[in-house]
Amino acid sequence: MVYIDRISAQEVLDSRGNPTVKATVVLSDGTIASAIVPSGASTGKREALELRDGGERFLGKGVLKACENVEVAIADELVGLSPYNQAQIDMIMQELDGTENYSKLGANAVLGVSMAVARAAAKSLNLPLYRYLGGSNAMVLPVPMLNIINGGAHANNGVDLQEYMIMPTGFDEFKEALRASVEIYQTLKKLLAQEGFSTALGDEGGFAPDFKNNQEPIEYILRAIEAAGYRPEEQVVLALDAASSEFYRDGFYHLAGEGRQLTSDELIQYYEELVERYPIRSIEDGMAEDDWEGWRKLTERLGDRIQLVGDDLFVTNKAILAEGVGQGVANAILIKPNQIGTITQTMETVRFAQRSSYRSIMSHRSGESEDPFIADFAVGLNTGQIKTGAPARGERTAKYNRLLEIERDLIFGEYIGKELFD
Ligand code: PGA
Ligand code: ZN
Secondary structure (H helix, E strand, O other), X not given: OOOEXXXXXXEEEOOXXXXXXXXXXXXXXXXXXXXEOOEOOOOOOOOOOOOOOOOOHHHHOOOHHHHHXXXXXXXXXXXXXXXXXXXXXXXXXXXXXXXXXXXXXXXXXHHHHXXXXXXXXXXXXXXXXXXXXXXXXXXXXOEEEEEEEEOHHHOOOOOOOOEEEEEEOOOOOHHHHHHHHXXXXXXXXXXXXXXXXXXXXXXOOOEOOOOOOOOHHHHHHHHHHHHOOOOEOOOEEEEEEOOHHHHEEOOEEEEHHHOEEEOHHHHHHHHHHHHHHOOEEXXXXXXXXXXXXXXXXXXXXXXXXXXXXXXXXXXXXXXXHHHHHHHOOOOEEEEOHHHHOOHHHHHHHHHHHHHOOOEEEEEOOOEOOOOOHHHHHHHHOOOOEEEOOOOOOHHHHHHHHHHHHHHHHHOOOEEOHHHHOO
């Protein structure tokens, strides 16, 4: 019987230059596998805790305590166990921590081990990670949401909404969809440069020029789609992540870039106008995580026309999603493993979303690494959508490149862009 022989952890760097946990698992058959944990900037309040050392090292962001928790407390419990029972491994870590949000061990410690165990198990069975995670039913290549203009907490500009994304829906293959997205991205870069805008990149690889309002990015993206030779709406649709918890204070939504403050009703009205004018098919965190009344109204008004995604709202948490389903809030959930802490809990949330007819979108964080785990995870769980940034910067392209590989491996894989929003 193959068992877990050793577990170690090391402090490495994420794409923003902050420390993060890299966990390594060694099996008794000699298999070695590692995984790197990502980190968010516009985090939801109810996310699992990311353990940071404080003090002066790395301006307080060190993760040596989390690494020690992996090597001592967690390794003590897991060494000797089978790597093939992911639910058992994750359950043991959850019980060892004993808190709701992994505030004792750190979700960064726990998730690193959870991912590394899954990867080691797959490797020792000679299976690709997506196949191990999803079995023979893992067949769907996700439609990417590519964030090509960055604002909000991910950029230094006057744009209040955090992400302006394209979704290449009108294609039959992932690689063709990705190619179109890249051509649009490069065309957008040229367009921006021609008009004197900066083409410097935000945290997720999108451009972050100093636009004067929240609509201008949409206009530029539409121009870029057409100039690249593609048809907006028919082939490429738009998605927004407002990340509105970031600009919600005292019951108002403060659009600082536009010098306006809106009530929930006014913001919903604003979205409705955008959806009428532009081919927007998805809005994430349209309302703030504390504004459930606003969320209910938004879902009532737009829920049968577009995808409404809860990110900060649901934080990949099955119990919070269940409240949302019960109250008719949102119709989709963003899936970020480090918001909840383990692979098993992430899978539980996705299964519950699927049973509740809510769509799921596998997602990166703004602070990422070269680890492409979520590409395999998206295919393994047939989420049908993935959000992993612009088609630029190594930590983002690592995921797209892995999906290209998976598509080539699959032969009978399905790219479901054309039916996604039918
Ligand atoms: P984060 O942002 O990783 O900084 O939280 C991503 C998002 O809001 O979707
Ligand atoms: Zn978000």
